[in-house]
Amino acid sequence: MHILLVEDDHKAARLLARGLEEEGYVVTVVHAAHEVEAVDLARADLAILDWMLPGKDGVTLCREWRQRGLPLPVLMLTARDALADRIAGLNTGADDYLTKPFEFDELLARVRALLRRVVRAAPALRQVADMTVDPQTHEVRRAGVSLDLTPKEYAILEFLLQHVGEVVSRLQLAEHVWHADLIAIDNLIDVHMKNLRRKVDAPGSAALIATVRGRGFRLAPPEATDA
Structure with a gap:
């Protein structure tokens, strides 16, 4: 399964990508919203999207994906833990929301749960x-x-x-x-x-x-x- 990780903190991105790859996932890492334009989103099964990105933030990016009809599941990461922020993130079309700091095992569990809900039109094999x-x-x-x-x-x-x-x-x-x-x-x-x-x-x-x-x-x- 292919995961797109959009995270501007390079060290955090490396650690997350390494952990996910050790679990067998293919991970594409970008550090800003404009870099996503070079990614073939049709190949991704899940996006892990940081809220606070330079330039266009993750909430705006997620909203644009949903307006385009992109069904890519999104796990939003953010340091914002207020209820209003969680609601705002989910209202943009994010499928799940995880506040920082978090344990990798919790992120992995949420990733697996989201991927289980993915219905792929292409053949499984x-x-x-x-x-x-x-x-x-x-x-x-x-x-x-x-x-x-x-x-x-x-x-x-x-x-x-x-x-x-x-x-x-x-x-x-x-x-x-x-x-x-x-x-x-x-x-x-x-x-x-x-x-x-x-x-x-x-x-x-x-x-x-x-x-x-x-x-x-x-x-x-x-x-x-x-x-």
């Missing part, structure tokens, strides 16, 4: 060749056999799934999976990608993940990866 991925349970199967992926390996695979047939650069993986500078985790990408390919493209299976020399990685059916 995503498939590439004989590999199926269930975004609800994070179960990955290849030729009917369940693959035991770590949360980070699943996050990489899900990001590749969002770009099936396209080349995903190492920089994109660094930013969207680790939220880190490429230089800092370049070797880490190699380690996780090697482990992921060992599981997905086991001996005897046609390769689904290809290395595109000098550009990055691509997930695609065998005939495409051979091209």
